[in-house]
Amino acid sequence: MINAIHLFAGPGGIDRGALAEDVHGQGIEWDTNTVATRRAAGLPTIHADVRKHTPQDFPSATVLTAGPPCQTFTVAGDGSGRQEITLLVEAVKRMGARETVDPRAFADERTSLVLEPLRWVLADLDASCGYTAVALEQVQQVQQVWNAYADVLRGEGYSVATGVLRTEQYGVPQTRRRAVLVARLDGEAALPEPTHRPYRKGVPQHEGDPGLKPWVSMADALPDRGPFTVISNYGTGGDPKARGRRTSAEPAFTVTGKISRLRLIDPDGRELPRLSPAEAGQLQGFPADWPWAGGDIPQQIGNACPPPLAAALIRAATQ
Template sequence: MQISVIDFFCGCGGTSAGLRKAGMKILAGIDYDGVALKTYQHNFPEASALQRNISDLTCEQLQQEVGEIERPLLFSACAPCQPFSNQNRHKDTSDKRVVLLDEFHRFVEHFQPDFLVLENVPGMQKVDGGPFFRFTDLLDRLDYKYDHGVLDAVDYGVPQSRRRLVLVAARNGEAKLPKKTHGDAEGLIEYATVRDAISHYPELEAGATHHEVPNHQTAQISEVNLERLRHTPEGGDRRDWPEHLLLKCHKKKTGYTDTYGRLSWSLPAKTLTTKCISISNGRFGHPNQNRGLSVREAAALQSFPDDFMFLGTVSQTARQVGNAVPVSFAETLGKQLMISVKEI
């Protein structure tokens, strides 16, 4: 029996792509970002792509848009909750984004899907009485079985370290988080590396676009930053630069060495952000070419397949990639939940 999926806060479609690879049927994606939704629509022509603010969408309108829903049904949700991110040093729980998960309650209560997948930034679960615990209270009231924890996508075959808060739930049967498949311990598969993900792409200069490989496009780099890259070995960073290339702030601080750094071929990438093609925003320098990552390479580090097309400008597509749930990670979560289908 095939599971039907409605993907809330779908973005460009990382979760949907993974769940589709797991064998599920994608019915609809919902997001307020019109540019990301164009990418979604292009890659999921079989699904409805709804550009809506979830706060303004009613359950009846969603039902009308998707029509008859075949069961079992899965709802996935990655509500924007940056105020709880570890990278946000100015946390503001009054930010309107924190209530978006609360808006999701209406749809869960109305449709009572057979399965739920929630993915978000670590930190939400540390706020007593916050949106995460309001959501688990709802699941308790509706008699869902669920499991949650902070997982790292690198432990599931993604060539990138990316720690996320994940919750899986089921109305019937057990919902369990998947066990690690990759790692250094005996019996696990070796971690996927940057080399595994991007070494096959053609060489490219900064600011260039490859006309045969879709989205193999890079950002422009200033001359001084090109010089910095020339002094940065594979896996290196600003600690390898001569004195005259250091920024004033770098001379005062010993930490935060990832900015302007190059990736290592033999290791997984660091966590990609919405600025994942900019060398000044993280360790996003190509291992040996004098440029940042291309959008296509960043997508590969998020485990997107090469036939997944991103629409928009280079900055818009990079943002879509950085915001996405890694495809292989979502696939693993989907396969784990499919074990419960037999219990329905």
């Protein structure tokens, strides 16, 4: 059995993906609401700040995964992290040289959390033989940081692959782009091969590469809903005139913490009940019976790593 440590573990997306690949792990998560969901799901959890722990606290872990907080990097956030990418890249280089990086150097302390996985990897290398596999995911704006990680990790003997993946190509009923990193000490690292076709507006679900499965629609994920249209202002800067629309025959827009605000209408334009937590979770790739608990469940769902993507990343890192 392979053992893992999941940093910023979230409500269980990474864990569920890992377990699908027979990788069992311990999660560290600081958010009280998210911890409630993890415990309701029976996931091994330490309620703590990852900065308060070190690899030596988890000596049996040979795999490290992480999905650091994204609030300062997303379009919906304040953008401070995006403005400090150059500073983060320089910080990664300094950490590779075993220099200390002060989190107070960043406008928002949360921005510095994207450096924590590297701290763990380097600390484990310095104390023992290092994690055999590493899998990281974040919003696509962080890709430059993962590329800087790759330079450092290659210097430490890792094979590394980075890139931006489209979640619908891994069976998630949602279009979502994620910057990822896969690193291995025991083999050649590569990004996971897509299992599903990419979504392109206007291209029917059954068309495309016959060697890949069709992308998954909202109707596929929520068959009891009947036909509907989602009205969203995601990515429009809140401009009501620029609201996007997708029918249930398409994948969902990127699921965020605002998913509970989305309007749904039937084919005749009549308002429908909004998505329940279970339905929102299904659009993020969770099963319908996932035991969401605590408060701010839409935010928990929006912050989660989609389990099918997690499974693909961990499979690429460990097999």
